[in-house]
Amino acid sequence: MSEQNQSKxxxxxxISDDYYKAFLSIEFLQPDIVVKSDELIKxxxxxxxxxxxxxxxxEAICKNQKSVFxxxxxxxxxHENGVDASIEFIYGKDHHVKPQLLxxxxxxxxxxxxxxxxxxxxxxxxxxxxxxxxxxxxVTGKVIKGKDGKDIVFKMGxxxxxxPDGLSVAAECDGSVVNENDKISVIKVLEINKDVGVETGxxxxxxxxxxxxxxxxxxxxxxxGDLSINGVVEGANVxxxxxxxxxRGIQGHDNAYIYCGGNLTSNFINSCDVxxxxxxETGAIMNSVVKCDGRIVVKxxxxxxxxxxxxxxxxxxxxxxxxxxxxxxxxxxxxxVEIIDELKTLSTEVKDLIEMHDxxxxxxxxLKGKVDQNPEDxxxxxxxxxxxxxxxxxxxxxxxxxxxxxxxxxxxxNIKGAKLTARMxxxxxxxxxxxxxxxxxxxMTHTSILKDKGEIVARTY
Numbered sequence: 239m240s241e242q243n244q245s246k247x248x249x250x251x252x253i254s255d256d257y258y259k260a261f262l263s264i265e266f267l268q269p270d271i272v273v274k275s276d277e278l279i280k281x282x283x284x285x286x287x288x289x290x291x292x293x294x295x296x297e298a299i300c301k302n303q304k305s306v307f308x309x310x311x312x313x314x315x316x317h318e319n320g321v322d323a324s325i326e327f328i329y330g331k332d333h334h335v336k337p338q339l340l341x342x343x344x345x346x347x348x349x350x351x352x353x354x355x356x357x358x359x360x361x362x363x364x365x366x367x368x369x370x371x372x373x374x375x376x377v378t379g380k381v382i383k384g385k386d387g388k389d390i391v392f393k394m395g396x397x398x399x400x401x402p403d404g405l406s407v408a409a410e411c412d413g414s415v416v417n418e419n420d421k422i423s424v425i426k427v428l429e430i431n432k433d434v435g436v437e438t439g440x441x442x443x444x445x446x447x448x449x450x451x452x453x454x455x456x457x458x459x460x461x462x463g464d465l466s467i468n469g470v471v472e473g474a475n476v477x478x479x480x481x482x483x484x485x486r487g488i489q490g491h492d493n494a495y496i497y498c499g500g501n502l503t504s505n506f507i508n509s510c511d512v513x514x515x516x517x518x519e520t521g522a523i524m525n526s527v528v529k530c531d532g533r534i535v536v537k538x539x540x541x542x543x544x545x546x547x548x549x550x551x552x553x554x555x556x557x558x559x560x561x562x563x564x565x566x567x568x569x570x571x572x573x574x575v576e577i578i579d580e581l582k583t584l585s586t587e588v589k590d591l592i593e594m595h596d597x598x599x600x601x602x603x604x605l606k607g608k609v610d611q612n613p614e615d616x617x618x619x620x621x622x623x624x625x626x627x628x629x630x631x632x633x634x635x636x637x638x639x640x641x642x643x644x645x646x647x648x649x650x651x652n653i654k655g656a657k658l659t660a661r662m663x664x665x666x667x668x669x670x671x672x673x674x675x676x677x678x679x680x681x682m683t684h685t686s687i688l689k690d691k692g693e694i695v696a697r698t699y
Contacts, residue, residue: 246271249278251285252308257376260287260312265305275300282311289379290314317374320387326364327422329354329415354415355444362398362415362422363407365390395423412444412462426463433469434459446480455493464500471496471510481516488512490526501532506540523548543567543660553657560664560678568668572656572689577646584643591636598629647673657688659699669694 250263260282266273275296282291290313299306356362371384392400395418397410409415413424426445434441435454441447447461452469453476459465465478470486473493481500488494490510496502501516512518512528521538525545528534533552536543541557548554549570560567605622608615658669667678669687676687676694687696 247273249281251282251287253285253287253377256316257378257380257382258314258316258374259310260285260290260377261308262299262311263307263309264299266303271303273300273303278311286378287312288377289375290377312377314376315374317382317384318372319385320369320371322388323368323390324366325390325392325420326366327362327417327420328364329356329362329417329422355442356409356413356415356424357444358409358411360409361406362409362424363392365392365405367405393419393421395421397424397426398422414443414445428461434474447478452486455491487521492525517552541661551656553659556660558662558664559658559660560667562664564664564666566666566668569658569670571658571669571671581643581646584639584646588636588639588643591632591639595629595632595636598625598632601625602629657686659686663687 247267248265252261252263253259254261262278262282264273275293278296278300279291282288292311292313295309295311299309299311368387368389371386373384374382376382392407394400394407395416397413398407399410400407407422409424411424411426413426414428416423416425427448428441428443428445429448429450430438430441431450432438433451433454434449434457435452438457440458440460441449442458442460444462446463446465447459448466448468449459450468453459453467453471453474455473458475458477459467460475460477462479464480465476465482467476467482467484468486471484471488471490471494473491475495476482477497479499482496482498482502482504484502484504487505488496488507488510490508492509494510496507496510496512496514498512498514498516502512502514502518502520504518504520506522506524507518507520507526507528508522508524510526512526512530514528514530514532516530517532518528518530518534520534520536522540522542523534523536523544523546524542527547529549531551534548534550534554534556536554536556543554543556543559544561544567545565547568547570551572554569554571602622602625605618605625608618609622612618656671661684663678663682663685665678665680669676669678671689671694674689674692674694676696678687678696682696682698684698685696686699687694689695
């Protein structure tokens with residue numbers, strides 16, 4: 239600062255630690271002193287403040303001629319670092335099993351969402367890309383380079399695919415999501431290392447399921463694939479489109495339901511309902527309702543079938559059928575599950591239609607009498623036409639259903655080939671093949687029961 243300036247004012251220039259701001263403090267030493275902006279600008283430049291000068295602020299200081307303290311007179315452009323890339327996991331991260339709140343306000347403690355199930359092509363994770371840095375310039379004119387944001391890459395597991403733009407990961411197949419240290423995978427096989435029950439809730443999975451425990455009372459397992467249960471199935475619902483293996487058996491307590499789309503293998507089957515589209519192999523069937531589209535083989539230490547109702551399209555083979563106590567054990571052979579169910583439903587529908595048909599016929603006769611007596615009775619005429627149209631439609635339905643029922647009965651009556659074979663068959667055993675029935679009245683050993691020339695016969699082997 240010159241001696242001339244020293245006599246006029248005291249001035250101080252400070253620059254911030256980051257060099258992005260310059261502050262001016264000035265104290266006027268004499269009244270009516272005129273300081274020109276060019277003079278202040280020269281002083282700033284002498285202090286190396288050359289960029290981002292705030293000319294309006296400098297002009298105002300010169301015009302007001304009043305002392306100021308730390309007035310900003312220059313401001314640079316701060317550099318901006320880029321933002322690091324980030325990944326948002328839609329599935330598989332921080333997943334917690336929790337009860338579901340139902341629409342009516344109740345809480346479902348069985349459907350806990352133990353498994354996060356996804357469909358093919360469903361998005362599993364999204365990436366927000368890193369951003370580029372922006373350079374800055376200090377009040378001294380120095381360029382400060384910012385740092386670009388750091389990139390991050392997806393950790394790819396099995397059965398997942400990355401989008402062409404690299405910003406999302408999707409499932410390559412239906413399955414369950416697994417996230418291990420941010421490595422995301424979709425698995426077709428679900429392993430549960432505990433009982434299916436309070437901790438897991440119901441299980442529903444698009445693929446193979448392996449359960450290293452029991453399926454406890456009141457819970458459900460539903461899978462689209464093979465199912466292996468290394469424990470016991472209690473009073474639970476189990477459904478699989480593939481094969482089912484139950485290592486320790488089914489103790490159903492009259493509350494279990496098993497649906498198997500393939501072959502069923504179980505240590506034993508007790509007090510439950512079973513529908514199996516393939517073959518059944520087990521050590522014992524006790525007091526159960528079983529419908530099987532394949533064959534049933536009951537072997538092992540007991541090889542016992544006792545109590546309940548067994549329907550099987552093919553052969554049934556066991557060591558012992560029934561018991562010395564004469565417990566009723568019923569068999570229907572040669573008919574698949576769908577025909578059995580359709581016959582039962584259709585028979586009921588035909589019976590109901592016949593009753594409605596007869597009632598409508600009586601109503602039509604009464605209305606016909608009223609119309610004949612009084613042709614001007616518009617209401618009776620309207621009802622007669624309406625009932626007549628309903629009668630024709632019902633007649634057509636009844637005819638179609640009777641024809642279908644007749645065809646199914648003929649199919650059942652002409653069944654051949656299915657047979658029941660056992661080393662010991664006790665009295666109380668009832669066998670029905672088609673519409674023909676056979677009752678076991680005395681103990682039979684090494685016997686096959688089958689249909690021959692329209693009659694059911696028992697033959698030793």
